[in-house]
Amino acid sequence: MQDKDKDLDKTLNAGSDAAMDALLLQMAKAKNTDSESFLEEMEALIDQAEEEEEEKIVPFSDTKVRRKLYWRAAAIAAVVMVLGTIALVYHSANSTGPMLASYDAQIIAHSAGTQVEPALEKQILTKQSLKAAPASGPASPSISIGYDTDYVWKGSQVEYGATPPQPSQAPKPRTRPESTVNATVDDRLATRHFLGGPNELQELNYRKAEPKQSVSEHTYGTTAYEYEALDIGASRNAFSTSGHGGTEFTAQAKKQNNDGILGGVTAEAAGAFFANKNESGVEPIIGREDSLAIRESTSSRYGSLIDNPWASPIKDPLSTFSIDVDTASWTNVRGLLNQGYQPSNIDKDSVRIEEWINYFDWDYAQPEGKHPFAFATEVASSPWNQDHLLLRIGVQGKEMSRQERPRANLVFLFDVSGSMSSANKLPLAKHAIETLTEELNADDKVTMVVYAGSEGLALPPTNGHKQKPILHALRNLNAGGSTNGGAGIKLAYRMAKENYIEDGVNRVILCTDGDFNVGTTSNQALVDLVESRSKEGVFLSVCGFGNDNLNDSMLEEITNKGNGNYYFIDSKREARKVFLEDLMGTLVTIAKDVKIQVEFNPAQVESYRLIGYANRKLNAEDFENDAIDAGEVGSGHSVTALYEIVPIGGQSKVPPELRYQKSTEPKRELVPSEELALLKLRYKLPDADTSIPMTQPIMPDDQSWQQASKDYRFAAAVAMTGMKLRGHDSVKNSSYADAVKIAKKAIGKDIHGHKAEFVNVINSLKP
Amino acid sequence: MLVMPEPDSQSTQKKIVLTRRQRFSELMREHHSQLLVFATAIVKDHDSAKDIVQDALVTAWKKFDQYETDRDFGKWMRGIIRNKCKDWFRKHQKDALPDIEVVEMEVDIESWQSANAAGTGVFETVEVCMEKLPENLKGAVDTYYFENRDGTDAAEQLQITPANLRKRLERARALLHDCISRTIEADQTPSNITPRVSHAG
Numbered sequence: 005m006q007d008k009d010k011d012l013d014k015t016l017n018a019g020s021d022a023a024m025d026a027l028l029l030q031m032a033k034a035k036n037t038d039s040e041s042f043l044e045e046m047e048a049l050i051d052q053a054e055e056e057e058e059e060k061i062v063p064f065s066d067t068k069v070r071r072k073l074y075w076r077a078a079a080i081a082a083v084v085m086v087l088g089t090i091a092l093v094y095h096s097a098n099s100t101g102p103m104l105a106s107y108d109a110q111i112i113a114h115s116a117g118t119q120v121e122p123a124l125e126k127q128i129l130t131k132q133s134l135k136a137a138p139a140s141g142p143a144s145p146s147i148s149i150g151y152d153t154d155y156v157w158k159g160s161q162v163e164y165g166a167t168p169p170q171p172s173q174a175p176k177p178r179t180r181p182e183s184t185v186n187a188t189v190d191d192r193l194a195t196r197h198f199l200g201g202p203n204e205l206q207e208l209n210y211r212k213a214e215p216k217q218s219v220s221e222h223t224y225g226t227t228a229y230e231y232e233a234l235d236i237g238a239s240r241n242a243f244s245t246s247g248h249g250g251t252e253f254t255a256q257a258k259k260q261n262n263d264g265i266l267g268g269v270t271a272e273a274a275g276a277f278f279a280n281k282n283e284s285g286v287e288p289i290i291g292r293e294d295s296l297a298i299r300e301s302t303s304s305r306y307g308s309l310i311d312n313p314w315a316s317p318i319k320d321p322l323s324t325f326s327i328d329v330d331t332a333s334w335t336n337v338r339g340l341l342n343q344g345y346q347p348s349n350i351d352k353d354s355v356r357i358e359e360w361i362n363y364f365d366w367d368y369a370q371p372e373g374k375h376p377f378a379f380a381t382e383v384a385s386s387p388w389n390q391d392h393l394l395l396r397i398g399v400q401g402k403e404m405s406r407q408e409r410p411r412a413n414l415v416f417l418f419d420v421s422g423s424m425s426s427a428n429k430l431p432l433a434k435h436a437i438e439t440l441t442e443e444l445n446a447d448d449k450v451t452m453v454v455y456a457g458s459e460g461l462a463l464p465p466t467n468g469h470k471q472k473p474i475l476h477a478l479r480n481l482n483a484g485g486s487t488n489g490g491a492g493i494k495l496a497y498r499m500a501k502e503n504y505i506e507d508g509v510n511r512v513i514l515c516t517d518g519d520f521n522v523g524t525t526s527n528q529a530l531v532d533l534v535e536s537r538s539k540e541g542v543f544l545s546v547c548g549f550g551n552d553n554l555n556d557s558m559l560e561e562i563t564n565k566g567n568g569n570y571y572f573i574d575s576k577r578e579a580r581k582v583f584l585e586d587l588m589g590t591l592v593t594i595a596k597d598v599k600i601q602v603e604f605n606p607a608q609v610e611s612y613r614l615i616g617y618a619n620r621k622l623n624a625e626d627f628e629n630d631a632i633d634a635g636e637v638g639s640g641h642s643v644t645a646l647y648e649i650v651p652i653g654g655q656s657k658v659p660p661e662l663r664y665q666k667s668t669e670p671k672r673e674l675v676p677s678e679e680l681a682l683l684k685l686r687y688k689l690p691d692a693d694t695s696i697p698m699t700q701p702i703m704p705d706d707q708s709w710q711q712a713s714k715d716y717r718f719a720a721a722v723a724m725t726g727m728k729l730r731g732h733d734s735v736k737n738s739s740y741a742d743a744v745k746i747a748k749k750a751i752g753k754d755i756h757g758h759k760a761e762f763v764n765v766i767n768s769l770k771p
Numbered sequence: 772m773l774v775m776p777e778p779d780s781q782s783t784q785k786k787i788v789l790t791r792r793q794r795f796s797e798l799m800r801e802h803h804s805q806l807l808v809f810a811t812a813i814v815k816d817h818d819s820a821k822d823i824v825q826d827a828l829v830t831a832w833k834k835f836d837q838y839e840t841d842r843d844f845g846k847w848m849r850g851i852i853r854n855k856c857k858d859w860f861r862k863h864q865k866d867a868l869p870d871i872e873v874v875e876m877e878v879d880i881e882s883w884q885s886a887n888a889a890g891t892g893v894f895e896t897v898e899v900c901m902e903k904l905p906e907n908l909k910g911a912v913d914t915y916y917f918e919n920r921d922g923t924d925a926a927e928q929l930q931i932t933p934a935n936l937r938k939r940l941e942r943a944r945a946l947l948h949d950c951i952s953r954t955i956e957a958d959q960t961p962s963n964i965t966p967r968v969s970h971a972g
Contacts, residue, residue, distance in 0.1 A: 021941075021945060021948055022813075022876060023808070023875075023876040023880060023948075025811075026812035027808050027893070028916040028944070029808075029916060031894050031897055031916070032917045032919060033817065039804065042803060042821065043800060045825065046799060047796065049828070049829055050828070053829050054832070421822065422819055423818075423819065425819075483818065
């Protein structure tokens, strides 16, 4: 009906004289006092923009740095941080003996020869608590960092606070500034990196821990310093900066998994991250894996994912990640492919392989016994590389029947901004919720909140069996206005809390296209809010609509940390899947903070790589740390992870030779074992604070992938397709047709037809 | 390089920010209507246009120190809006309006804006012109635009077919457009500002 009206309206004002049409429309709106409310909204938005602007300027405001130089300053700060880090490593290596951390730094700083005025530079140095002497003489060092850097820093000569190394011992490295580093440290961050921390010593099954100081000799003199720690697969972080001509600068870092993804990192924050306090024996660990950077400066709305690299079980025996039951990525990409997009047009960062795999129904056995989870592991050769193995780890969550469903307190939060008006957004959302309300009964509570220019209560808390007022409120929702997501979310949580049901389902369900673009609270603030509420027992589901405007990375980010699910709904059929077929999983949480850790046996595994989960990786020490949040699992949800493995004797994928260490042989004694790996899982019951562990060893298996189960083969085909879309090297010899061939024969019991649909969609792709 | 005056203290800085802000608010108040008309004319959807104009104004505010006071704010903003509209078309996977059409509309809207600046206000001109429309056309415009009905509703209300309504609206808009152009020209030519080159015919 509505669509028809829309079409008619289009013809009514199409063709002749769009300007006149617009003028009349605007005149009508102005008469309805729309004009005043527009201006009011506008003032609020400008206020917000101003606040954001001021926040950005704060670090430099007292130094009177001109705004135009702001990003440049940030780029310089990044360089200073790197110097700080190098200096610290250098310094501590000299004064406090061998360091413990596995230090694997990669800094990418593209900046087209940005040069900095000495005065400004000095300010920044001061800001970073680096003592810098003013430029002395023409011999200022010109420092270039890393192989990937064309960043030249010309400036003051600075010197080490500690006794500088003897020149004879240490020929002057190209990257080493003579600098005084008296750096402050962000203690919070640093503590996490402190490799002597309480959660640090993990039980290793395959080898006995040695004293940590077993660091091989190191020499100085070149650009890179590598400190090898033989204890754990150390945490990795990434900090990458890029500036173009000094005008555009994107500094993004994923500090820690548990910190969520940072949006733009201010120079100061980044400075704190990189600055170091030597006395505490603390240093940040910087690496390239596990990073998720969001470029806010471009129109791209997908966070950029960097796949987990190959790892060696000797250096990094533990692979730890947070569970992810989201499915949005497949739905989203499927929509694009159905619209005729070819792989080259798909943003590769919209492909999150783990979400693709999770989308499908798997034939895993239901858990028996006291735990709400069952494991389903399988090993076979990899379909894309016969020399490799593929390990599938399936985790099946307990399915609760509908009769067992606890009472529900559901707060729907609708985005009714102008952009939601298309048929595949608000109207579809209304349809989806209508589907859901049929399932509700008198014990349940439904509340509806809208947000747009101003947030408001569209339906006060109402019992679930009162269909009439619910449907009435639902039908009265109309799109129009701009978006202030932050205020709406707050109101929704307040309503959820006021109507809290003990032992029940308390959930905010956000329906949006995620277009938070006209200024709102920062992503981080939203993430913090969601995270803190989930601790109080109110969970979040996000339903994304319409892929034209979808702020995918933002929605994923919100649900990543804040115990929530993220669905993407592109059709009535998908709405049925989420709100009817998987309703129990959507609503009922059976466990939260679910983490998986796999320990690989160096006697069986040469190298391994986790497929997908690029932004879900946790630090090894976070596994047993109950303060670290992780994913939530709903009733009947299953989670599947795939590892590609180079078996022992195969060609290692990890760069072999280290210049400063004699060999890669383990220093620790190996415990003889036939096992391939040990699978460990930790979960908390929805209202508990302490986690419960589960473990299961995984034995090797020499079956070929053709002999493996249908579940295994289909998952492999999905992974292969995803990797191909992401442009992985490892699948460059396979085609989409290969994936289709494998998947076709592995469809099996496909009650809802999702697997057959996958085959159809992929079949249409050109190789 | 752009050099901003360096204030002596924080308080003066605040003051400068305030006046900039006030100036921006004034410009916004003065121009928002024509900007909405412009964006609506391009994307043909008032709600989206509102989003676009808001977005453009936020962008403009962020770049306000680059704005030179002697420039036409409307023109500057329309430049930003044109780009935002292009983004919008891309996002919505629609073909953008040909540049030539946008330029034509801009010429119209600019002239309406000048009427606005001259004090009479283009809305008042529209109202005057509305009175001159034949009854059935005026009825169509009133029902469809000013009573805020959708097409089906408006056609029902007027007891005509949608096709008929479309015709009436088309004619009404053409007449109104013509009337407005004449009125503005008449206002301007004798005493005011610059004579405007009129379209042939």
